[in-house]
Amino acid sequence: MLTGLLIKNIKCLVQTEDVFRSKVCGNEMSELNTVTEAFLYIRDGFISDFGKMKDLKKGNILIDNPQVEIVDASGRLVFPSFCDSHTHLVYAGSREIEYTDKIRGLSYAEIAKRGGGILNSAKKLHETSKDELFNQSMTRINEIISLGTGAVEIKSGYGLNLEDELKILRVIRKIKDTCPIEVKATFLGAHAVPEEYKNRQEKYVDTVINEMIPVVASEELADYIDVFCDRGFFTVEDTERILMAGMKYGLTAKLHANELDYSGGIQTGVKYNALSVDHLECTGDEEIQALLGSETMATLLPGSAFFLGMPDPPVRKMINAGLPIALASDYNPGSSPSGNMKLIMSLGCIKLRMLPEEVINAVTINSAYAMGLSDTHGSIARGKVANVFITKEIPSYEFMPYAFGSDLIDTIILKGKIIK
Ligand code: NIG
Numbered sequence: 001m002l003t004g005l006l007i008k009n010i011k012c013l014v015q016t017e018d019v020f021r022s023k024v025c026g027n028e029m030s031e032l033n034t035v036t037e038a039f040l041y042i043r044d045g046f047i048s049d050f051g052k053m054k055d056l057k058k059g060n061i062l063i064d065n066p067q068v069e070i071v072d073a074s075g076r077l078v079f080p081s082f083c084d085s086h087t088h089l090v091y092a093g094s095r096e097i098e099y100t101d102k103i104r105g106l107s108y109a110e111i112a113k114r115g116g117g118i119l120n121s122a123k124k125l126h127e128t129s130k131d132e133l134f135n136q137s138m139t140r141i142n143e144i145i146s147l148g149t150g151a152v153e154i155k156s157g158y159g160l161n162l163e164d165e166l167k168i169l170r171v172i173r174k175i176k177d178t179c180p181i182e183v184k185a186t187f188l189g190a191h192a193v194p195e196e197y198k199n200r201q202e203k204y205v206d207t208v209i210n211e212m213i214p215v216v217a218s219e220e221l222a223d224y225i226d227v228f229c230d231r232g233f234f235t236v237e238d239t240e241r242i243l244m245a246g247m248k249y250g251l252t253a254k255l256h257a258n259e260l261d262y263s264g265g266i267q268t269g270v271k272y273n274a275l276s277v278d279h280l281e282c283t284g285d286e287e288i289q290a291l292l293g294s295e296t297m298a299t300l301l302p303g304s305a306f307f308l309g310m311p312d313p314p315v316r317k318m319i320n321a322g323l324p325i326a327l328a329s330d331y332n333p334g335s336s337p338s339g340n341m342k343l344i345m346s347l348g349c350i351k352l353r354m355l356p357e358e359v360i361n362a363v364t365i366n367s368a369y370a371m372g373l374s375d376t377h378g379s380i381a382r383g384k385v386a387n388v389f390i391t392k393e394i395p396s397y398e399f400m401p402y403a404f405g406s407d408l409i410d411t412i413i414l415k416g417k418i419i420k
């Protein structure tokens with residue numbers, strides 16, 4: 001039997017598309033398509049039609065599908081669900097003690113050097129069973145769903161040995177198989193060098209290449225491959241070796257790049273046709289030139305720069321140069337313990353001085369691109385998956401990033417089903 005959902009009297013339907021775009025670049029980022037006094041018709045989990053209320057032929061919809069459920073969204077806005085293209089949300093426990101160290105003045109790099117940071121999370125993950133890891137992660141998944149996220153990329157990288165990397169990737173797969181949210185998995189074996197490989201970094205890179213990638217690929221546990229290519233972590237040479245090995249198995253790159261230094265990570269990502277390069281606090285003219293004309297999405301993670309008190313990336317320069325920008329949460333226990341994409345929009349506006357239209361494009365259409373979901377997610381377009389949310393009564397779309405601490409999401413619809 002057909003299922004149908006008609007949302008009527010929508011005050012403003014946000015991020016509509018009549019003509020498909022895979023991403024929005026440069027000055028176009030300050031433009032946002034909307035329909036006021038709108039309807040949205042969802043059929044069998046997909047967006048079937050939308051338009052002005054005055055053009056709604058309700059009779060036709062009822063003939064097409066007599067079972068249609070009707071929701072009145074008077075005074076409220078409808079957005080496509082957020083796409084969060086960079087998270088590490090499968091982790092064990094939390095690291096609020098390091099947070100206190102940070103408040104006392106230790107840097108991210110200093111904490112990592114003292115065996116804290118990623119290695120601390122790897123230790124906790126090792127001691128946690130797969131079921132317990134799944135349960136802890138599901139709490140975060142349910143949290144981000146209620147905050148409006150409809151698609152999420154999740155990285156491994158707290159295993160750092162074959163067995164534990166498989167544990168984390170299998171948990172990601174279980175989330176993919178059981179949750180209504182769209183999930184992409186990224187293998188990040190090269191997130192940090194484990195203690196037992198200290199001063200033998202190339203040997204760990206060998207292990208990632210020879211022991212981990214073949215198994216991860218044969219079990220089809222990952223869509224993408226990532227490397228933390230930065231000062232104090234993995235070099236450009238390490239990164240190139242790992243990306244080449246991953247690409248042999250069909251794994252496309254998504255890189256952690258230029259968070260801590262002008263590391264060459266951005267150029268490496270472009271060279272290997274990465275889907276995205278992420279963080280980018282250290283971006284200069286050369287990096288911008290490398291990105292221009294490439295297919296690689298520049299993805300900024302303002303939650304982590306905010307939490308760590310690090311300098312922000314030169315986003316205005318990047319947009320003026322014509323680049324597309326995506327924003328993601330980086331949800332992880334060390335540098336961004338939040339998956340709240342509405343807050344990420346606010347940080348984009350407040351910290352990066354992006355316009356409301358720019359941040360909305362950055363958390364929908366451009367972040368869908370950064371996780372390989374342009375065809376199906378990231379906008380209100382006929383034929384796309386019906387992942388949308390209805391806001392509470394609010395005056396305008398600008399109010400979403402403006403009211404940075406308020407919960408403004410009322411109804412969540414995933415694959416056409418009202419789930420909250
Ligand atoms: O994206 N930069 C590297 N990795 C994470 C931090 C992970 C952690 O501290 O646990 C990030 O910020």
Ligand code: FE
Nearest residue numbers: 086088256330
């Ligand atoms: Fe990250």
